[in-house]
Amino acid sequence: MSQPCISLSGLSVAYGSFVLMRDISMQVNKQDIFIIMGGSGCGKSTLLRVLMGLKEPALGTVHYGDVNFWASPPEQRQAVMRRAGVLFQSGALWSSMTLAENVGLPLQQYTSLSAQQIREQASLKLAMAGLAGFEDYYPSEISGGMRKRAGLARALALDPEIVFLDEPSAGLDPLSARLLDDLILELRDTLSTTFVIVTHELASIFAIGNNSIFLDAESRTALAHGNPRALLEAADTKPLVRRFLLRGEEK
Amino acid sequence: MRQRRNKRKIALRNAGWLYILAPMELHTQPLVRCIVEGNTLTVLVGGSWAMGKAEPPEAQQASEALQHNAPTVLRLSASPDLAAWDTSLLAFLVRLVKQAQSKAVQVESDALPQGLRRLLALTLAVPAKAGSAKNADDASLLASLGKSIRSIPQSCYDVLDFIGALARAFARLLVGKSTMRRQDLWQAMYECGVSALPIIALTNVLFGLILAFVGAVQLMQFGAQVYVAGLVGIGMLRVMGAVMVGVVMAGRVGAAYAALIGTMQVNEEVDALATFGFSAVEFLVLPRVLALMLMVPLLTIYADLMGIIGGFLVGVTMLGLSPAEYINATISMVPYKHGLIGLAYATVFGIIIGVAGCYQGIRCGRSAAAVGLATTAAVVQSIVWIIIATAIITIICNILRI
Structure with missing residues (x-):
């Protein structure tokens, strides 16, 4: 068993007086491809926002290694987040910059690389995401799927230890989605990157996920933990989870 | 569609106009019939239902019968003259079923055509989530004044x-x-x-x-x-x-x-x-x-x-x-x-x-x-x-x- 990378315990998240989820505990290990899944409106993206430091939980703790994330000062939270990369649902590329500048900005701010090296790194990351040659395009000039891949390139800019992906394959054609899955596996194996992925793309969940949490909108808590394939086989998996994993078809 | 209907009309006219007039008139408007037998309220739907056509007055009667006669069983059925229908018929049926459910009246819909029955089941399959409907905001002058004053410190x-x-x-x-x-x-x-x-x-x-x-x-x-x-x-x-x-x-x-x-x-x-x-x-x-x-x-x-x-x-x-x-x-x-x-x-x-x-x-x-x-x-x-x-x-x- 590898060491835990992120661990949550007793986490509750609320918007004002509305409690979105309560008592969530989970553990993401190093080199995991951790899937956050569940029906729409169950708080998958919100849980990701808590992990990314954008939404403070009402109760409970998030530990990155030994660091108690939400109890530490903003500077330290930033230092933790600097080891992480994020792909937002819609890409969230900075619209006033070209793709190369988007990928290069974190490098420019956090490394002492020369302009030429930054450009080279940016081209490399874009090529890894399948966007070679698109360095000087603006986000508005490329398609939605390409924006998503450019967002992934930006998430990978600083060679992060942890990458958060919010619905990476939504809106991608099956082949691109497959390429993305392959890229994720490749990065996990070569650079030992840990992935936390919000998705309900079943093909991806089974192809790459080796650990998961299932959130339920009804009971507002986690119904299952563990490897998605094992969950499907296990006898004690809750019916709701099994139905989700089988697209509603009972075996 | 209209063309086809016209063709049919012409064909039928050639067969003798007295024969066709009565059934054609029947089919252009939505029809509802209510039958009360003991504890059972049977609602028969027929005619032709399309969005934009006014519901027949009997639709209102069905709902009133459900309210006042206090039946224990609501039987939904289609009369043989039910021709074309769309979701306006479905909306009417859903309204009746919901009303029946709120009064704990048992609903039998087996006599409906299969397509209609399936759609009805689909619509009623996921019950409205408790607490998901939004409460209307208090929009009175005083309330909104108070709200805006309370937001000043923030x-x-x-x-x-x-x-x-x-x-x-x-x-x-x-x-x-x-x-x-x-x-x-x-x-x-x-x-x-x-x-x-x-x-x-x-x-x-x-x-x-x-x-x-x-x-x-x-x-x-x-x-x-x-x-x-x-x-x-x-x-x-x-x-x-x-x-x-x-x-x-x-x-x-x-x-x-x-x-x-x-x-x-x-x-x-x-x-x-x-x-x-x-x-x-x-x-x-x-x-x-x-x-x-x-x-x-x-x-x-x-x-x-x-x-x-x-x-x-x-x-x-x-x-x-x-x-x-x-x-x-x-x-x-x-x-x-x-x-x-x-x-x-x-x-x-x-x-x-x-x-x-x-x-x-x-x-x-x-x-x-x-x-x-x-x-x-x-x-x-x-x-x-x-x-x-x-x-x-x-x-x-x-x-x-x-």
Whole structure:
């Protein structure tokens, strides 16, 4: 068993007086491809926002290694987040910059690389995401799927230890989605990157996920933990989870 | 469809018109029949149902029968003359079933055609989630007044928090630790400075012209039209040039900043900055506020000049002053300190426009409507605060006797 990378315990998240989820505990290990899944409106993206430091939980703790994330000062939270990369649902590329500048900005701010090296790194990351040659395009000039891949390139800019992906394959054609899955596996194996992925793309969940949490909108808590394939086989998996994993078809 | 029906009509007509008329009439309107037998209410639907056709009066009767006769079983059935139907029939049936369910009446729908039965089951499959319907807000005058008063402390805190973050970002810039990108500052300066020159020229020439006309009406009466030069010069330099630039820039640039940053908020671009540990205030707000702080005074100097040109045009063409006379009068009657005071106004206006525009953008919600609201608020607040600041600075100058 590898060491835990992120661990949550007793986490509750609320918007004002509305409690979105309560008592969530989970553990993401190093080199995991951790899937956050569940029906729409169950708080998958919100849980990701808590992990990314954008939404403070009402109760409970998030530990990155030994660091108690939400109890530490903003500077330290930033230092933790600097080891992480994020792909937002819609890409969230900075619209006033070209793709190369988007990928290069974190490098420019956090490394002492020369302009030429930054450009080279940016081209490399874009090529890894399948966007070679698109360095000087603006986000508005490329398609939605390409924006998503450019967002992934930006998430990978600083060679992060942890990458958060919010619905990476939504809106991608099956082949691109497959390429993305392959890229994720490749990065996990070569650079030992840990992935936390919000998705309900079943093909991806089974192809790459080796650990998961299932959130339920009804009971507002986690119904299952563990490897998605094992969950499907296990006898004690809750019916709701099994139905989700089988697209509603009972075996 | 109509064509086909017409064809059928024609074909039938050839077969003998008396025979066809009665059934055709039946099929064009929705029909409902209610039958009460003991504890069972049977509702028969028939005819042809289409959206836009009025429900038959019997539909209302069915609902009333369910209400008053207190049956224990509601049997839904289709009469053989049920021809075409669409979701309007489904809506009617769902309404009946829901009404029955609320009164714990048992519903039998086996006699409906299969398609209709399946759709009905599908519609009723997922019950409305408890608590998911929104409670209507109390919209009375007192309630909304109370709500807006209760939100004052929070919004004061938000504004102060924002200004504090901006001041800290500025301090970091002064000690050279800022992450602000220089090209962002240049870009913002170009956008709010150079591109605004034509509109500033137009508005201020006209404004100088207006000032000169208004002054001339009084001054002409005792032959003192040369004082128009002083009136226009002092008026423009001391305050009006800065106010005109402020108002134009609030509409031109303040709104643009609010919309730009607001849209970045909608697209999660601001969140993306935060996850990289970049401060949105340093990255987005500081360059824009700085640009306005620098460019509004510069534009004001230009605006002053344009205003004086406007006055000059009136003085020379309408009031019978010679060009040299007008220029000399301007130079001798307008001390330079008015220009400096005007620059002080302009700097403050620049900061106000930048802060209002960027603040509204940063706290913008995540929808297109929110961007619209943010833009409106940015312009309105800029202009209101420009006028308030003008009053305050004027009073201060008065107390200091400058």
